[in-house]
Amino acid sequence: MLAVFATATHAEPIRIATYKAALTRKGPGLLLSDILKGRDAQIQTVIDVIVAANVDVLVLTDFDYDAQSVALREFANALAEHGAAYPFHFSRSPNTGMPTGLDFNKNGHLGEPQDAQGFGWFQGQGGVAVLSRLPFGDGFRDFSDILWADFPQADLPILHDQPYYSPTILRTLRLASTVLWQLPLQLSDQRQIDLLIFYATTPVFDGPEDRNGKRNAHQMRFWVHFLNGKYGPFSSEFALIGDANLDPNDGAGHNYVMRQILDHPMVNDPKQTSDGGGTATQTDANANHETPNAQDTAQWSNPNGPGNLRVDYVLPSTRLKVVGSGVFWPSDDRPLNGIDQETVVAASSHRLVWVDVE
Numbered sequence: 084m085l086a087v088f089a090t091a092t093h094a095e096p097i098r099i100a101t102y103k104a105a106l107t108r109k110g111p112g113l114l115l116s117d118i119l120k121g122r123d124a125q126i127q128t129v130i131d132v133i134v135a136a137n138v139d140v141l142v143l144t145d146f147d148y149d150a151q152s153v154a155l156r157e158f159a160n161a162l163a164e165h166g167a168a169y170p171f172h173f174s175r176s177p178n179t180g181m182p183t184g185l186d187f188n189k190n191g192h193l194g195e196p197q198d199a200q201g202f203g204w205f206q207g208q209g210g211v212a213v214l215s216r217l218p219f220g221d222g223f224r225d226f227s228d229i230l231w232a233d234f235p236q237a238d239l240p241i242l243h244d245q246p247y248y249s250p251t252i253l254r255t256l257r258l259a260s261t262v263l264w265q266l267p268l269q270l271s272d273q274r275q276i277d278l279l280i281f282y283a284t285t286p287v288f289d290g291p292e293d294r295n296g297k298r299n300a301h302q303m304r305f306w307v308h309f310l311n312g313k314y315g316p317f318s319s320e321f322a323l324i325g326d327a328n329l330d331p332n333d334g335a336g337h338n339y340v341m342r343q344i345l346d347h348p349m350v351n352d353p354k355q356t357s358d359g360g361g362t363a364t365q366t367d368a369n370a371n372h373e374t375p376n377a378q379d380t381a382q383w384s385n386p387n388g389p390g391n392l393r394v395d396y397v398l399p400s401t402r403l404k405v406v407g408s409g410v411f412w413p414s415d416d417r418p419l420n421g422i423d424q425e426t427v428v429a430a431s432s433h434r435l436v437w438v439d440v441e
Contacts, residue, residue, distance in 0.1 A: 096406050096439045097217065097270070099278075099397055100138040101324045103381075103433035104129045106146045106158070107209040114147040115154040118161060126161075128430035134167045135420035136411050136435050140215045140268060141169070144261075144282040144326045144395075148174055148207030155212045162214070169214035177210035177261045177282075178227055179203035185252055201260030201284065211262045211282050211325070220267030220275045226305070226314065227259040234258050234301055235308060240292040247292040260284035260298065263305055265317060276403070277318040279306065281325035286336030300337035303327055303344060310349050322440070323350065323398040326433070332373035334389035344398070351401045353438050354378055359412030359424055360391065360434070380410055381433045397438045407439035 106129065108114045117123040133141065147154060152174045159169050180196070180203025188197040196202050203209060213219075231237060232253040240247035248256060261282035267275050286299040306323060308314065323344065331341040345352045361377035368390025369376060379391035399405060412427060412434040413419035427434060 096441045097139040098137065098407075098437050098439050099140045099142075099322050099324065099399075100136060100435055100437035101142040101144065101326065101395055101397055102129075102133065102136075102435040103144045103326045103395060103431055104133075104146065105431040105433075106143065106154075108147060109204060111147075111149065111205045111207070115149065115157060118154060118157045121161070125430060126158075128426050130161055130165055130167075131422055132411060132427055132430050132435055133162060134165050135422045136437060137167070137420070138435075138437055139217060140278070141213065142278070142280055142324045143212045143214065145209045146174075146212040148176055148210035148212070150176070150207075152212075155214075159214055169216060171215040171218050173213040173215070173219055173266060174210065175225065175262070175264075176207055177201065178257055178259050179210055179261050180206040180208045182206070183255050185255055187248075187252060187256065200257050209261070209282075211264070211280060213266065213278070213280070215268065218269045220269040222265075222267050224265040224315070226263040226265070226309075227257065227261075229258045229263070229305075230254070231256050231258040231298065231301065234305070235313065237301060238297055240294040240297055242290070242292040247294060258298070258301055258305065260302065263302070265309075267318070274320075275318060277321040279309070279317070279321055279323045281306065281323070281327065283326065283328045285328045296336055299328055300340045303329060303340045307340075307343050307347065310347055319349075319400060319402045321400045322403070322438070323396060326395050328394050330374055330392040330394055334392045334394075349400055350398050351403070351405060352398055353405050353408035355380075355397070355408045355410045355436050355438065357410035357412035357434065358414035358417060358419075359427070360410055362414050363391065363412070363424070378410070380412075380436050382428070383432055395433055395436045397436050399438055399440050403440040405438060406441055409437055411435040411437065 178200035181200040264280040283302040286296040289295040356377040360379040380395040
């Protein structure tokens with residue numbers, strides 16, 4: 084659902100951010116219920132982080148979608164009550180939880196979360212939403228329905244020298260597990276930038292066929308093709324925003340794909356850092372990481388996990404001037420805008436990532 088109001092002018096730097104806020108629940112309507120009750124501790128900590136970060140445009144990943152965007156509207160109302168008003172909201176039904184009627188994971192059962200277009204216990208679980216102080220422009224494009232098999236030079240999963248997916252599945256299976264969006268943002272009557280929004284699947288929880296690893300890589304490679312002009316026009320002023328579930332150097336997945344994006348000639352990588360990420364290392368997991376700890380955006384507590392990784396991104400185009408950037412992750416002894424490390428850890432395993440551009 085898109086809300087567009089009268090065009091405003093905006094001459095000051097704008098702060099664009101993404102946050103995997105984990106505003107997802109185990110059934111439809113439960114997130115809305117928790118928001119309306121006003122007693123959910125995790126929701127309150129998420130609100131505290133967003134208010135303290137003081138962003139102008141916020142892409143929320145892992146936010147449950149409902150057809151009327153009621154949960155998003157009520158969450159925006161809750162933010163406004165705490166002094167952070169976002170009059171412009173955007174959301175659309177994601178691929179997560181979208182039923183297919185097919186057995187994608189080949190276990191002989193239908194209708195399971197793994198059999199949806201993107202993992203989800205119900206339609207819209209863990210989708211994407213956008214909150215903004217600035218109006219959205221015309222020309223929104225949704226690439227979420229592109230079939231994986233139709234993606235250029237698709238390296239589809241193989242198992243025992245045979246295609247992992249049947250022709251029937253390949254005629255149904257989409258590239259995006261959640262969303263691939265081009266959402267214009269109106270800065271003034273004469274100026275518009277494109278928000279290029281994604282939320283990629285995790286590259287693990289599969290087998291030797293590497294179906295999730297390859298799908299994650301292709302979802303991010305989509306943007307390389309997009310920036311190379313394969314999917315039509317876009318503004319030279321843009322920002323790539325979302326959760327890639329992919330570090331450029333460390334952890335699972337085809338890391339080189341993330342490096343292709345970061346090194347693209349149209350992309351300016353701010354290399355956002357935080358004090359907290361530099362000190363909250365997991366000694367064993369992070370000891371051999373190549374990505375600087377200060378650039379990490381996610382922290383997993385599993386001692387056998389990947390450690391802390393850089394997986395959330397706000398990447399402006401080279402046509403936008405970067406005047407500030409960061410990861411909202413305070414150190415354990417220095418709060419950030421009144422928010423301590425305990426609060427951000429309680430809110431989500433991911434941290435809010437931001438950039439200020441002119």
